Amino acid sequence: MSNFESLATRAVEATPPALSKAVRGLSDKTIAWVFIAPTIILLLAINIFPLIWTIYLSFTNYAANRPNRPITNVGLKWYRDILGSPEVWAAMQATAHFVFWTILFQTLIGFGLAYLIDRKFRGHAFWTTIILIPMMLSPAVVGNFWKFLYQPQIGLFNYAVSFFTGIDPSSFEMLGSVKLAPWAIVIVDTWMWTPYVMLICLAGLRSIPGYIYEAAEVDRASKWRQFWSITLPMALPFIMLAVLFRGIENFKMFDMVVLLTGGGPGSTTELASITLKRQAFEAYRTGYSSAFAIILFVAVFGLANIYVRTLNRVKQR
Amino acid sequence: MAEVSIKNISKRFKSVMAVSSLSLDIADGEFVVLLGPTGAGKTTTLRLVAGLEKPDEGEITIGGQGMAGLAPSARDVAFVFQQYSLYPHLSVFDNLAFPLRSPARRIPENEVKERVNQVAELLRIPHKLANRSTQLSGGEMQRVAIGRALVRQPSIYLMDEPLSSLDAKLRADLRLELKRIQEELGATILYVTHDQIEAMTMANRIGVINEGSLIQLGSPRDIYENPQSIYVAQRLGQPQINLLPAGLLPSGKLPAGTQTIGARTEHFDIQKKPNGEASVDWIEHLGDQNRLHVNLGERRITTLIAPDSNLKSGDRVALKLVRPLCFSASGERLG
CATH class of the missing domain: 3.40.50.300 (P-loop containing nucleotide triphosphate hydrolases)
Structure with a gap:
C-alpha cells in the first residue's frame, strides 16, 4: 500500500499547477482567433475582395486606363457579348483541345511509367528522380528552350523527327504552322507534367497492399486480370485526382504557351487565359475582361465540383 | 482433397x-x-x-x-x-x-x-x-x-x-x-x-x-x-506452466538428472496450513475460476483454484507436487 501512496504523492508533486485565468489572460477562443486572423485578413485582402470587386466591375463600363471616366452600369451586356463572341469561342476551343489532349497523354504515359517504376527494379529510385526533372523546371525556362528545340533549322526536335521519319527537318514548323502549333504546346506540357501524374499514380500503386496480389495469384487470376480487377480500380481515385489537378492547371495555362507561341500563329493557340489577358491589359476593356474572368471561374469551379463529387463516389466504393 | x-x-x-x-x-x-x-x-x-x-x-x-x-x-x-x-x-x-x-x-x-x-x-x-x-x-x-x-x-x-x-x-x-x-x-x-x-x-x-x-x-x-x-x-496451458528448480517442493521420486520441474494446476496439491512455507499473494476472480498467485520465497507460482476455495490473500499454504513434468538441464523431458 505504501508503495501506491508514495507513487500517488510523487505524481501529484510532479504535476504543475493549472495556470490561472489571470496568467493566461486570453480565452482559448480568443487565442484561436489571434492565430487564424492573419490568414483570414490576407485571404480577404488578396482573394475575396478582388473576387467581389471583379464581379462588381463585370457589370460596369470601367476601363483601367481611363480611371476618371464616370462609371456606368451596363447590366449583363458583357456577359451577352462574351457568350456571343466567335473570338471567345475560338479561345475556348483551343483551351478544350489543349486540356483534353494533355490530360489524355499525361494520364496514359504517367500511369504507364508509374506501373513500370513500381516494379522496384535496380536503380528505380534513380530513374524516378530523373523522370521528375522536367516538373521541377520553371515554365518560363521550359517555354524558352522548347522554342529552340522546335527551331526548324537548328532545333533538336525537328532533327529527331527527321532522323526517324526521313522528313526534311526544315520542311515543317511546329510553332509556325496552324495545324501543328496546337500539338506543339500539347507535347511540351505533356513532357513537363507527365512526371507529376506519374508521381501521384505511383503513390496510388504503392498503396495497394501486396497480399491482395498474393491472394489473387492463389485464386488463379492472371496478371491481366489482376491489373483490371485490382490495380486499376484501386489506383483509380489517385488517377482521377491527378486528372483533376492537371485539368484545373491547364484550364488556366498561360505562361508556357505565351512564351512558346504567344497565342499564334493567328490565334490558333490563343487559350482562354491569353485572350483574357489581352482584353484586360492590351485593350483595357476592364469590365469585359472581368465578366470573362467570372465566366471562366464559374466554369472551372462548376466542373471541378462535379468532378470531385464523382471522385468521392469512386473512393467510397 | x-x-x-x-x-x-x-x-x-x-x-x-x-x-x-x-x-x-x-x-x-x-x-x-x-x-x-x-x-x-x-x-x-x-x-x-x-x-x-x-x-x-x-x-x-x-x-x-x-x-x-x-x-x-x-x-x-x-x-x-x-x-x-x-x-x-x-x-x-x-x-x-x-x-x-x-x-x-x-x-x-x-x-x-x-x-x-x-x-x-x-x-x-x-x-x-x-x-x-x-x-x-x-x-x-x-x-x-x-x-x-x-x-x-x-x-x-x-x-x-x-x-x-x-x-x-x-x-x-x-x-x-x-x-x-x-x-x-x-x-x-x-x-x-x-x-x-x-x-x-x-x-x-x-x-x-x-x-x-x-x-x-x-x-x-x-x-x-x-x-x-x-x-x-x-x-500450452493457461496459466503458463510454472518452472521450478528440482527439490524446491516435495514431489515424490524424480528421475535422475532432473534439473527443472514443470508444474501446471493439475500437478499441485495446495493445503492451507498456518506454518506453510508459501503465502498467498493475490487471488484473481475470473468468475468460473480463480487464479491463485502464491509467493514461495523469491518465486511466484500461478495456478487455478476452485471458486469456492476459502483461501484469501495473506494465508500461509503448504504446496506439494503430484507427478509433475521433469526436465533435464538442457530442457529435455525426462521420464
Missing part, C-alpha cells in the same frame, strides 16, 4: 534461417495446426506450401505430385491471409466468385452462383452478398476471406492466423464454425497460429515450431500432457 507431404524444406532470408529442414505429413481430411511465437517460421512454411515463396531445399508434394517450380496458381491450394485480403471494390458476392471466375477454370455462371450461395449459407452471410466488401465488420470480412477459400474446394486450405485480428468473442464463434465446416467438408487444413486455444480446440494434430524447426508433433492432448521439452510445455 489430398494428402500433403513436406520433406526437409529450408528457407533462408538473407541471414535469417526462417525454416530449417522441416518435415511434415498431412493426411487427407486432417486439420494440422502449426503453433509457435512470432517469427518462428510458421507463416513461411505456409507460404512455401502455397508457392508464394520458393524453398532453398527440400520438396513439397500435394496429392503425390511434386510442387517444385510450380506457381501458386498451378497448385491446387487456397490461402486465407491474416489481413482481410478482400478485393475492396467488389461486392461480397463478387469476392466469393472471384476464384471461380478465373478463365482457367471456366465454370458456368449458374454454377458459380450456386457455389457462392452454398458457401455464404455455410458461413452464415447470405444476407451480406450484395454488400460492398468495405461495408462489412471485421468478423464478416474474415468470413468472406475464408469463404473465398471454401468455394474453391482445393487440395488443401492454408490459413495464416485468420482469426488473430478479430475480437475475443468473434474468435471463439468462428473457431467453432471453422471446425464444424472442416468436419462437414472433410477438408484438409494447414493452419498457423500463435493462439494455443485455437490450436487445442481445432487441431487433429499440433506441430510446435521454434526457430524454423518442428519440435514436436502430436495430438493436442499428447502435446499438452507429454511435452518433450520445456519450450513445448510453455506453449
